[in-house]
Each structure stands twice: as C-alpha cells, then as structure tokens.
Amino acid sequence: MSQTVPIGTVSRETGIKVPTIRYYEEVGLLPSPARTDSNRRSYDAAAVQRLRFIRHARELGFEVEAIRQLLTLSDQPDRSCADVDSIARSHLTEIDEKIAKLTALRSEVQRMVDEGEHGRVAECRVIEVLGDHGSCLHERH
Amino acid sequence: MSQTVPIGTVSRETGIKVPTIRYYEEVGLLPSPARTDSNRRSYDAAAVQRLRFIRHARELGFEVEAIRQLLTLSDQPDRSCADVDSIARSHLTEIDEKIAKLTALRSEVQRMVDEGEHGRVAECRVIEVLGDHGSCLHERH
DNA sequence: TCTTGATCCTCTAGTCGCTAGAGCATGTAG
DNA sequence: CTACATGCTCTAGCGACTAGAGGATCAAGA
Known part of the structure; x- marks a missing residue:
C-alpha cells in the first residue's frame, strides 16, 4: 500500500x-x-x-x-520516561563540559591569533599557551 | 645531567x-x-x-x-608566525561551529529534560525533539 | 641471595563509527 | 541493445587510541 x-x-x-x-x-x-x-x-x-x-x-x-x-x-512506550530522562540528563552534563572546554580553547586560540600577528614563531604564545602553566583547565584522571 | x-x-x-x-x-x-x-x-x-x-x-x-x-x-622557530596564525585561525572557526552546535544541543536536551519529567515514553518530548519536525538545526550536506 | 611483583618491552588485534573499494547483479533510459 | 546508474556482499581502511600476549628487567623485602 x-x-x-x-x-x-x-x-x-x-x-x-x-x-x-x-x-x-x-x-x-x-x-x-x-x-x-x-x-x-x-x-x-x-x-x-x-x-x-x-x-x-x-x-x-x-x-x-x-x-x-x-x-x-x-x-516499548509503556516504560517510564525516567529512563529517557536519565539518558538525556547524563548527556547534558557531558555537553556542558564540552562547551566549557571549547570556550576556554576559543579564548586561548583567539589570544594566539591576536598576539601572534607580528614576529616569529619564537615569540609566539601558541606553544606556551597550550603548555600547562597557569590556566589548568582539567584535572587528571 | x-x-x-x-x-x-x-x-x-x-x-x-x-x-x-x-x-x-x-x-x-x-x-x-x-x-x-x-x-x-x-x-x-x-x-x-x-x-x-x-x-x-x-x-x-x-x-x-x-x-x-x-x-x-x-x-623550527625561524618561520613566520603567519603559518601558526593560519592554523590557529582555521581552528577558531571550527571551534565556533562546535560551540554553536553544542549550545543548540544543550538547549534541546535541556528542554527534553524539563518537559519530559512526567508520564511515559509515549508522551516524552525527547523522542519528539529528536524526530525532525520543527527546529532543524542543521542543513543537510 | 632469592623471590615477588611492578614496570617495561614489542607485537598483534580490537574498538567505534563510519568510509571506500572490489567484483558482481540488477534496473532504467535512449 | 547498449550504457550506465544503482544495488548487492564482502573485505579492508581510517583516526586515535586501547587491550592483551608473552617476555625481559628492575626495586624491595625476607
């Protein structure tokens, strides 16, 4: 049909x-x-x-x-919505973490671009910025 | 040493x-x-x-x-910073896109969680939201 | 000194979520 | 009737790891 x-x-x-x-x-x-x-x-x-x-x-x-x-x-639409809810909720946490990381990255990379416009790599903050001093975003596991 | x-x-x-x-x-x-x-x-x-x-x-x-x-x-720190800059710049765009997608996702998932708290899967917004009606976030490729 | 257990080595194979290709069978249009 | 697109199955590859086998070596305690 x-x-x-x-x-x-x-x-x-x-x-x-x-x-x-x-x-x-x-x-x-x-x-x-x-x-x-x-x-x-x-x-x-x-x-x-x-x-x-x-x-x-x-x-x-x-x-x-x-x-x-x-x-x-x-x-199986008889089951409680709580199951769906918990799946969604755990994703929410995950998403928030990703957004936080990316936002931090954005500002770091932005700073690279802003500051790195003149001169040579040697003076570039890129490597330094992604090193690990100062703004330590992430704990180790 | x-x-x-x-x-x-x-x-x-x-x-x-x-x-x-x-x-x-x-x-x-x-x-x-x-x-x-x-x-x-x-x-x-x-x-x-x-x-x-x-x-x-x-x-x-x-x-x-x-x-x-x-x-x-x-x-090789003798090379122009422009190279680093272009790499960083292209990442900036990429990052912005990722953030935009995740932010959109966040609000959708949040809505799922908020609205889907009572009742059964059949009434759950989650499935609906993930369907494809209404807010279409992404163009097709 | 011996022995235990942690750490190291190399190697192969598995994971996830696709993606690409070989080699062949069909379908459709001129 | 001939192209050529589309479909099929099967195998292998991708990135970025991760896990395990099987063996060597190290550091510490009895």
Whole structure:
C-alpha cells in the first residue's frame, strides 16, 4: 500500500550515506527492511523517519549506544520516561563540559591569533599557551 | 645531567596512558627518547612538556595532524608566525561551529529534560525533539 | 641471595563509527 | 541493445587510541 523506496532515495532524503544506512542496519539501529525480488532493500516511511531520528541524534552527539537505548525505549512506550530522562540528563552534563572546554580553547586560540600577528614563531604564545602553566583547565584522571 | 624518567612516571605526570605515549612516538608527535642499557625509554623534562602540550591540545579538540603542524612550526622557530596564525585561525572557526552546535544541543536536551519529567515514553518530548519536525538545526550536506 | 611483583618491552588485534573499494547483479533510459 | 546508474556482499581502511600476549628487567623485602 504505502510507498517504499530504495536505499539511494532514503540516502538522499535523510542525508545519510548509503553504506552508513547499511551499517546502521548491521549494528541493529534500524530493522532489516523488506527486500524486492531482486534482493534490494526497500524502505517505508517509518524507516525513513527512524533514520532521521538517528541522524539528528548523531549530529547532536549522542553515541550509537545511547541512540539504541532511546530507540529501544521508544519502541516499548509503556516504560517510564525516567529512563529517557536519565539518558538525556547524563548527556547534558557531558555537553556542558564540552562547551566549557571549547570556550576556554576559543579564548586561548583567539589570544594566539591576536598576539601572534607580528614576529616569529619564537615569540609566539601558541606553544606556551597550550603548555600547562597557569590556566589548568582539567584535572587528571 | 638533568634528570630523566621512565614512561610510567611520565604517564602519571601527564595523565596520558603509557600505550598512548608510545603511540604518539610512533606517529611522530614525540621524538624517540633516549633508551637505558636495558632498552627502556627515558624521558627528559622537554618531552614531558611536549606531552603536556599534546594532551592539552587533544583535550581541546585539536586533531593529531593539527598538533603535528603546530609542533613542527615550534620546532623550527625561524618561520613566520603567519603559518601558526593560519592554523590557529582555521581552528577558531571550527571551534565556533562546535560551540554553536553544542549550545543548540544543550538547549534541546535541556528542554527534553524539563518537559519530559512526567508520564511515559509515549508522551516524552525527547523522542519528539529528536524526530525532525520543527527546529532543524542543521542543513543537510 | 632469592623471590615477588611492578614496570617495561614489542607485537598483534580490537574498538567505534563510519568510509571506500572490489567484483558482481540488477534496473532504467535512449 | 547498449550504457550506465544503482544495488548487492564482502573485505579492508581510517583516526586515535586501547587491550592483551608473552617476555625481559628492575626495586624491595625476607
């Protein structure tokens, strides 16, 4: 009934490369789709939607494992939202850390660019700045 | 004269794992250090400093190739600072993009967490937010 | 002196999330 | 009917590590 499309079309519609779609199937993010007589994958709208979800989540930095969890949860909609919530929450922390690091980096690199415009590398702050004196952003593990 | 230390000590001092230090040597980020009679690597203060630089830069999101460029430049300090400057500048753009994406992500995930606190997965905004309706952060490539 | 256990060495292989290519089978347009 | 695009499977590669095998060496205690 509802229209199905080959993998190339799905690729164009979702912006996910063909081998990557097959990879997502292989690792279980995407259920194996129906096949045509000649063994070609044919996807329905739900699959396309799911791939869009996956792409979006990947772009937002969720790891495949996290996406798998989210998809599993959304596949069994009776479970409490707390599970989804905790996944999201742990990502929030992670994201905040990344933003903090990048912001620090930004100002350091900006300073490089500002100060390093005249003269030679020898006078450049680059190496020094990324050394480890002074602003120690990160504790060791 | 100046004191040298084995790889384990360097690892502890820099927070970089032993195999990773050897890996950095292998890929040419770190010059091969002197060896003891029994063939063990022994590092001087400069090597430790260089590793700290590498670690810091890695944590801040520089790729190994970019670090290699920066280190190469700093190893031959006669070259114009313009080279370092252009590397730094291109990173600045990259960093700004990363920050922008993460900031957008942060607010989306925050919204998920805020709104998704009650009820079941079926009603959860998380899945919805990650769907693809509405706020499309990213153009397709 | 002996022995225990930590540390070191090299080497190979595995991880994640793709990506690229070989070699072949189909589909579609002129 | 011939191109040529698209699909298939399979294997191998990427970056940046990480883990483990199997062996040598070191430092400290009994």
